[in-house]
Amino acid sequence: MSGRDQTGTGAPLLEVRDLVVHHGQLRALSGISLAVYPGEVYALIGANGAGKSTLLRTIAGLHRPTSGTISYDGRDVTGLRPEKRAGAGIVMVPEGRRLFPTLSLEDNLKVGASYARPGPWTIDRVLELFPWMKERRRQRASQMSGGEQQSVAIGRALVANPRLLLLDELSLGLAPVIVQRIYATLPQVLESGITVLLVEQDVSQALRAATHLQCLLEGHTTLQGTPAEVTREQVEAAYFGVTDGNGVSPASHGGTTPLSPPNGIDA
Ligand code: ATP
Numbered sequence: 001m002s003g004r005d006q007t008g009t010g011a012p013l014l015e016v017r018d019l020v021v022h023h024g025q026l027r028a029l030s031g032i033s034l035a036v037y038p039g040e041v042y043a044l045i046g047a048n049g050a051g052k053s054t055l056l057r058t059i060a061g062l063h064r065p066t067s068g069t070i071s072y073d074g075r076d077v078t079g080l081r082p083e084k085r086a087g088a089g090i091v092m093v094p095e096g097r098r099l100f101p102t103l104s105l106e107d108n109l110k111v112g113a114s115y116a117r118p119g120p121w122t123i124d125r126v127l128e129l130f131p132w133m134k135e136r137r138r139q140r141a142s143q144m145s146g147g148e149q150q151s152v153a154i155g156r157a158l159v160a161n162p163r164l165l166l167l168d169e170l171s172l173g174l175a176p177v178i179v180q181r182i183y184a185t186l187p188q189v190l191e192s193g194i195t196v197l198l199v200e201q202d203v204s205q206a207l208r209a210a211t212h213l214q215c216l217l218e219g220h221t222t223l224q225g226t227p228a229e230v231t232r233e234q235v236e237a238a239y240f241g242v243t244d245g246n247g248v249s250p251a252s253h254g255g256t257t258p259l260s261p262p263n264g265i266d267a
Contacts, residue, residue, distance in 0.1 A: 011074060013038050013195050014059065014090075014164055019068035021051075021058050028054040030219040031068070036164070036212075041186065041196045043210035045203050047239060050216040052199040053095055056166050059197070060092040061085045072164065089117060089163030095172065095199075097153040101142035105133055105152055108141050112156035119161025120192050126155035129185055147178035154182070158189065165189065167198035171205055183209055203235060217241045 012035035021029040029051045036042045044052045057063050059070055061082035070078045077085055099108050109123045127133050130151045141149060150170060157165060171179040179202070186209060189196065200206035206213055207227040214224040215238040223230070223238035236242075 010037060012036055012071075013073060014197065015069075015071040016055075016059065017069045017071075019055070019058065019070070020066040021054055021063055022066050023054070023063075028219050029058070029065075032216070032219075032221055034214055034224070036195060036197050038195050039190060040211045041190065041198065041209050043206040043213040044197070044199045044216060045201070045206045045213055045235075045239065046216035046222075047201070049218070051219040052216055053168055054219075055216070056092065056168050056197065056199050057094075060090060060166055083115075086115060086160065087117065089161070090166065091157045091160045091162035091164070092166035093150075093153045093157045093168060093170070095168040097149050099141040099149055099152055099156070102140060104138045104140055105144070106137040108152050109155050109159055112159040116159055117161040121158040121161050123155075123159055126158055129158070129188055130155060145178075147174050147182065150174065150178075150182055151185075154185070158194075162194055165194050165196050167196060169199050169201065171200065171202050179205060203239065215239055 014034075014036040016032060016034045019029050019032045020027065032051070032055055034042070044055060046052050054063060058065055061077075061080060061084075065078065068078075069076055072085070072088065072090060077088070077090075080088075100111065103111075106123065109126060113123060127137070132148075133151070133155070136144075136148075141152060144152065154167075154170075170182055174182070183205065186196065198206075198209070200209070207230075210227055212224070212226055213230075215222045215235065217238065218241070222241065223234060
């Protein structure tokens with residue numbers, strides 16, 4: 001269940017304020033703010049190059065922001081090294097999975113367990129979550145399908161016992177049926193007390209899974225709200241940066257328009 005504060009009393013698990021990030025001369029994020037509450041599935045959507053991965057990686061500590069702050073569990077972690085953030089429970093499943101291809105499935109899971117915090121997730125519990133893994137634990141990661149590798153990458157992150165799980169483009173390159181199977185495991189992840197911040201290019205998928213979402217366009221927030229608040233037209237405008245034919249720019253959207261379900265906008 002979402003812990004989003006409706007009353008003004010709850011505290012976010014993650015709070016990002018006015019984040020600006022550059023890659024060299026390129027300004028990839030221009031003042032992004034967000035708050036993720038315990039128990040939420042917060043989705044970042046947007047087209048290629050919008051800045052979604054940059055935002056997730058900056059939260060994980062892999063990019064240093066030019067300005068702005070990142071608070072986690074009430075503590076400013078903006079300057080904290082990535083491994084310290086992982087130790088505090090911010091764990092990422094990176095785009096492209098980044099498994100060790102020559103290691104077995106089980107050894108890839110052990111990599112995650114090697115820097116684990118105490119918590120409910122063990123290798124055995126991951127094997128319960130993805131039962132097909134039991135028979136395949138000695139198989140090399142490189143011999144697995146994309147969907148299987150994605151599941152191993154999720155399992156590796158889970159055995160580290162995150163409090164905040166960052167998922168970057170889970171569905172990239174996978175068939176819809178496989179994506180649905182992977183997303184079907186999310187309720188069990190949430191039930192174990194993990195909060196999820198994910199990047200998803202497939203808007204329909206994001207809206208099905210998310211309790212809250214934010215759309216980025218060229219490094220700006222163009223829309224945010226709950227899936228129940230959004231319209232297809234608002235999402236399209238936010239995603240592509242156009243409204244009533246006038247070519248609305250990302251900056252002119254300002255960032256806090258509420259939205260409602262778009263029923264299938266695919267990137
Ligand atoms: P995608 O879905 O294509 O990954 P995205 O929304 O995740 O898109 P980012 O990958 O964050 O977007 O990229 C935002 C901008 O920053 C893009 O213009 C991209 O080319 C640029 N960029 C990202 N990473 C780097 C990097 N390491 N060095 C230079 N430029 C980068």
